[in-house]
Amino acid sequence: xxxxxxxxxxxxxxxxxxxxxxxxxxxxxxxxxxxxxxxxxxxxxxxxxxxxxxxxxxxxxxxxxxxxxxxxxxxxxxxxxxxxxxxxxxxxxxxxxxxxxxxxxxxxxxxxxxxxxxxxxxxxxxxxxxxxxxxxxxxxxxxxxxxxxxxxxxxxxxxxxxxxxxxxxxxxxxxxxxxxxxxxxxxxxxxxxxxxxxxxxxxxxxxxxxxxxxxxxxxxxxxxxxxxxxxxxxxxxxxxxxxxxxxxxxxxxxxxxxxxxxxxxxxxxxxxxxxxxxxxxxxxxxxxxxxxxxxxxxxxxxxxxxxxxxxxxxxxxxxxxxxxxxxxxxxxxxxxxxxxxxxxxxxxxxxxxxxxxxxxxxxxxxxxxxxxxxxxxxxxxxxxxxxxxxxxxxxxxxxxxxxxxxxxxxxxxxxxxxxxxxxxxxxxxxxxxxxxxxxxxxxxxxxxxxxxxxxxxxxxxxxxxxxxxxxxxxxxxxxxxxxxxxxxxxxxxxxxxx
Amino acid sequence: xxxxxxxxxxxxxxxxxxxxxxxxxxxxxxxxxxxxxxxxxxxxxxxxxxxxxxxxxxxxxxxxxxxxxxxxxxxxxxxxxxxxxxxxxxxxxxxxxxxxxxxxxxxxxxxxxxxxxxxxxxxxxxxxxxxxxxxxxxxxxxxxxxxxxxxxxxxxxxxxxxxxxxxxxxxxxxxxxxxxxxxxxxxxxxxxxxxxxxxxxxxxxxxxxxxxxxxxxxxxxxxxxxxxxxxxxxxxxxxxxxxxxxxxxxxxxxxxxxxxxxxxxxxxxxxxxxxxxxxxxxxxxxxxxxxxxxxxxxxxxxxxxxxxxxxxxxxxxxxxxxxxxxxxxxxxxxxxxxxxxxxxxxxxxxxxxxxxxxxxxxxxxxxxxxxxxxxxxxxxxxxxxxxxxxxxxxxxxxxxxxxxxxxxxxxxxxxxxxxxxxxxxxxxxxxxxxxxxxxxxxxxxxxxxxxxxxxxxxxxxxxxxxxxxxxxxxxxxxxxxxxxxxxxxxxxxxxxxx
Numbered sequence: 001x002x003x004x005x006x007x008x009x010x011x012x013x014x015x016x017x018x019x020x021x022x023x024x025x026x027x028x029x030x031x032x033x034x035x036x037x038x039x040x041x042x043x044x045x046x047x048x049x050x051x052x053x054x055x056x057x058x059x060x061x062x063x064x065x066x067x068x069x070x071x072x073x074x075x076x077x078x079x080x081x082x083x084x085x086x087x088x089x090x091x092x093x094x095x096x097x098x099x100x101x102x103x104x105x106x107x108x109x110x111x112x113x114x115x116x117x118x119x120x121x122x123x124x125x126x127x128x129x130x131x132x133x134x135x136x137x138x139x140x141x142x143x144x145x146x147x148x149x150x151x152x153x154x155x156x157x158x159x160x161x162x163x164x165x166x167x168x169x170x171x172x173x174x175x176x177x178x179x180x181x182x183x184x185x186x187x188x189x190x191x192x193x194x195x196x197x198x199x200x201x202x203x204x205x206x207x208x209x210x211x212x213x214x215x216x217x218x219x220x221x222x223x224x225x226x227x228x229x230x231x232x233x234x235x236x237x238x239x240x241x242x243x244x245x246x247x248x249x250x251x252x253x254x255x256x257x258x259x260x261x262x263x264x265x266x267x268x269x270x271x272x273x274x275x276x277x278x279x280x281x282x283x284x285x286x287x288x289x290x291x292x293x294x295x296x297x298x299x300x301x302x303x304x305x306x307x308x309x310x311x312x313x314x315x316x317x318x319x320x321x322x323x324x325x326x327x328x329x330x331x332x333x334x335x336x337x338x339x340x341x342x343x344x345x346x347x348x349x350x351x352x353x354x355x356x357x358x359x360x361x362x363x364x365x366x367x368x369x370x371x372x373x374x375x376x377x378x379x380x381x382x383x384x385x386x387x388x389x390x391x392x393x394x395x396x397x398x399x400x401x402x403x404x405x406x407x408x409x410x411x412x413x414x415x416x417x418x419x420x421x422x423x424x425x426x427x428x429x430x431x432x433x434x435x436x437x438x439x440x441x442x443x444x445x446x447x448x449x450x451x452x453x454x455x456x457x458x459x460x461x462x463x464x465x466x467x468x469x470x471x472x473x474x475x476x477x478x479x480x481x482x483x484x485x486x487x488x489x490x491x492x493x494x495x496x497x498x
Numbered sequence: 499x500x501x502x503x504x505x506x507x508x509x510x511x512x513x514x515x516x517x518x519x520x521x522x523x524x525x526x527x528x529x530x531x532x533x534x535x536x537x538x539x540x541x542x543x544x545x546x547x548x549x550x551x552x553x554x555x556x557x558x559x560x561x562x563x564x565x566x567x568x569x570x571x572x573x574x575x576x577x578x579x580x581x582x583x584x585x586x587x588x589x590x591x592x593x594x595x596x597x598x599x600x601x602x603x604x605x606x607x608x609x610x611x612x613x614x615x616x617x618x619x620x621x622x623x624x625x626x627x628x629x630x631x632x633x634x635x636x637x638x639x640x641x642x643x644x645x646x647x648x649x650x651x652x653x654x655x656x657x658x659x660x661x662x663x664x665x666x667x668x669x670x671x672x673x674x675x676x677x678x679x680x681x682x683x684x685x686x687x688x689x690x691x692x693x694x695x696x697x698x699x700x701x702x703x704x705x706x707x708x709x710x711x712x713x714x715x716x717x718x719x720x721x722x723x724x725x726x727x728x729x730x731x732x733x734x735x736x737x738x739x740x741x742x743x744x745x746x747x748x749x750x751x752x753x754x755x756x757x758x759x760x761x762x763x764x765x766x767x768x769x770x771x772x773x774x775x776x777x778x779x780x781x782x783x784x785x786x787x788x789x790x791x792x793x794x795x796x797x798x799x800x801x802x803x804x805x806x807x808x809x810x811x812x813x814x815x816x817x818x819x820x821x822x823x824x825x826x827x828x829x830x831x832x833x834x835x836x837x838x839x840x841x842x843x844x845x846x847x848x849x850x851x852x853x854x855x856x857x858x859x860x861x862x863x864x865x866x867x868x869x870x871x872x873x874x875x876x877x878x879x880x881x882x883x884x885x886x887x888x889x890x891x892x893x894x895x896x897x898x899x900x901x902x903x904x905x906x907x908x909x910x911x912x913x914x915x916x917x918x919x920x921x922x923x924x925x926x927x928x929x930x931x932x933x934x935x936x937x938x939x940x941x942x943x944x945x946x947x948x949x950x951x952x953x954x955x956x957x958x959x960x961x962x963x964x965x966x967x968x969x970x971x972x973x974x975x976x977x978x979x980x981x982x983x984x985x986x987x988x989x990x991x992x993x994x995x996x
Contacts, residue, residue, distance in 0.1 A: 012605030018549035026545035044884035044913030047524035051516035076574035107510030149916035292896035293903040386542035398790035415542030418647035
């Protein structure tokens with residue numbers, strides 16, 4: 001007989017740029033999303049969940065070429081329809097954010113939705129990008145948007161909600177700042193400089209975006225001839241004269257004060273620009289609305305250095321940054337930085353309907369926010385595992401199952417050891433790996449005498465680490481109690497370590 | 499100048515077989531998942547969240563051919579790597595269930611995971627199938643599995659947990675039944691019948707699976723010559739003689755009694771089959787374990803008619819069905835049916851590691867369970883919308899924002915009307931669409947007098963529907979209160995309708 005060819009075993013690996021989340025990583029995120037949803041709900045926002053999959057046509061930004069979808073999204077073509085698949089199938093793709101699906105949803109369901117439509121959405125998005133350390137191709141976003149409201153009151157509301165949200169998830173006041181700017185003011189400054197060239201305008205915007213990193217002197221260099229960066233590489237400048245660069249620097253350094261001062265500085269920086277004046281007036285209105293609700297400069301400030309990329313924003317833009325310092329991978333102090341951003345975009349729905357629909361919204365980077373809370377020690381403490389009922393006699397599994405049922409009915413997380421019970425040491429090792437607070441033991445002898453042994457594993461571990469022999473003897477970490485007192489004694493131990 | 503060619507507008511539509519979920523549809527599901535996670539946690543199961551995307555190699559079941567991935571999954575090929583994309587990219591796919599990813603996760607991380615490993619997972623899965631009415635290509639699953647436990651105590655535990663879960667999400671005892679069977683018993687019966695032909699064995703299993711629908715007489719026909727079904731179509735039979743069919747029928751009709759009786763009947767049905775005897779012994783052990791924990795025949799029964807498809811199950815199989823009747827689309831009464839199922843599968847991890855790893859688990863069809871709760875009126879009641887503060891004077895937006903801030907700080911869901919305030923009727927129509935319980939009005943006159951008007955919209959709607967003119971006059975649904983009493987009066991109205 002011919003030898004059977006064995007198929008090679010598949011590799012047990014996540015695809016490149018994807019990862020698995022275990023235990024508290026999952027539940028902490030779920031809790032944070034729930035808290036954020038609570039704030040959004042209180043502000044009148046309604047939940048929306050669209051599918052992960054959209055037509056490439058509806059997503060719009062990335063269009064597949066003939067053979068293969070463009071970079072940026074994960075896309076594929078549906079099987080064709082009809083005789084010999086005469087009609088080619090649609091291109092489908094995984095959503096890359098939650099805003100493009102919102103525009104599609106609003107255009108599709110606009111006759112049934114309230115106007116304005118406040119909605120929140122939370123869930124994973126996918127980017128077909130080169131993964132890097134800490135950069136994944138699937139990550140969570142948590143968005144709130146108001147569609148159909150032209151008033152900047154909608155923008156102000158979202159800034160206030162963002163501040164409330166950060167506090168509610170555990171970032172105390174003083175550890176964050178919501179920074180607000182307006183693209184119209186930026187455009188006014190560029191107009192005032194007499195920059196007609198689109199590429200040069202974009203280059204100036206990108207330079208402004210670097211202000212936080214390189215400071216005033218750095219921006220002056222980058223607007224002019226260029227700059228040697230920290231790594232020794234020479235970065236080409238935009239090529240402006242010092243006189244041309246001056247309004248940009250004046251503009252950039254005019255912020256983070258009381259709103260009234262910043263606004264006065266901005267008014268000077270935009271000169272006679274019409275669009276600039278409109279932008280300043282909008283910021284003024286936002287500042288007034290926020291002040292009326294008690295949001296002072298300790299929570300929300302006007303900050304001209306906020307740019308938010310070169311994307312689709314048309315008016316107010318905002319960003320939430322965490323202001324406390326952390327140590328980076330090289331042990332240097334740096335600010336934690338941005339965890340959320342957004343702004344006004346007025347053209348996304350127009351793609352579908354031809355009618356301009358004003359919209360504004362914010363997106364919270366949930367994974368970064370979780371990392372910040374871990375950094376501050378506000379989450380990620382040890383979560384105790386279940387109480388483990390050990391198996392001394394495999395014929396009496398029913399007795400042990402009855403014990404865990406009692407514990408669970410009392411609301412205590414508990415499980416029976418389900419591995420091979422032969423080696424008792426393995427059972428205790430298992431309890432250790434599960435970070436169990438207590439183990440329950442009932443051998444034939446205990447059964448006969450109507451008692452159980454309960455090991456306090458947290459105390460036991462502590463004693464094993466710190467205690468002298470005398471202490472060990474004085475403070476036993478194992479108790480014998482009547483079987484009927486099982487639940488009470490376990491609860492006593494749990495309360496002791498709570 | 500040549501006319502500019504306009505690109506056609508994209509269609510605002512979900513891809514075929516996908517849908518959007520709004521408001522309570524989203525939050526009710528989130529609450530259910532949280533409740534289920536709570537039960538799973540109490541049983542010692544840990545959360546796991548893997549990415550939506552896996553390599554096709556790891557998913558295993560569906561392999562892409564050269565040009566196009568097979569039906570069944572959504573799959574695509576990564577861009578190649580190296581010069582001229584010399585190395586072809588991996589095939590990736592959206593997961594079609596949560597079990598295949600678990601097998602990959604366990605094989606990948608087995609050195610870091612406890613053994614046995616109890617995990618739960620919840621989230622969407624994707625099937626590239628023809629969509630139909632109520633059948634979507636993305637839907638939620640909610641799974642719990644124990645990997646690495648050979649003992650049927652693990653299976654019993656999952657059955658108990660399933661019963662607890664159904665009760666905790668709001669299905670009262672008596673309205674559900676967890677039915678347990680064992681594939682080894684089925685195999686024993688087939689052995690006892692002397693059926694050597696694999697196809698014929700599968701055909702018998704499929705027939706057993708139809709017992710719930712066609713009853714004893716129907717099964718006899720299908721095991722024999724065939725049967726005319728309700729639609730008038732003739733269904734070919736398996737072609738057994740009556741004597742051959744007898745053990746199957748005896749087996750099928752031996753269940754849903756007290757466990758001891760069912761077990762005695764099964765023992766008779768399997769004759770001298772070794773594997774059958776093993777299966778009966780396992781069921782016996784499961785029954786004893788469940789009885790010790792107080793799960794009687796009102797919650798969990800041994801039922802020989804449970805098959806759970808022809809898939810990968812190797813031992814105990816279970817299914818949860820809701821036993822209450824609903825009206826189908828034609829107004830006929832029928833049982834709601836299955837909402838969860840699972841069983842023991844011992845070969846999934848072996849694909850990766852070469853070592854057999856025993857595993858057992860359950861998957862709850864969350865969307866069906868939600869539909870059942872809606873059917874019973876346990877969820878889906880009207881959720882009140884936010885209190886709407888109307889805008890009488892657009893210059894005083896700050897005042898209105900201050901009002902909603904006060905309401906929200908008191909924990910009351912509230913929003914300012916952010917549309918164009920010119921037409922006041924539109925504002926009240928908006929409040930109506932939002933299902934607001936109350937609207938707040940403060941015009942120039944009220945402002946001057948230091949008062950606000952509060953409309954009780956729920957009472958207002960009721961009066962508009964039912965009341966005579968006298969009643970209307972007697973029970974005003976609009977109140978004028980001092981501005982400082984805004985929160986107190988709104989709360990009073992909310993409490994009235996709570």
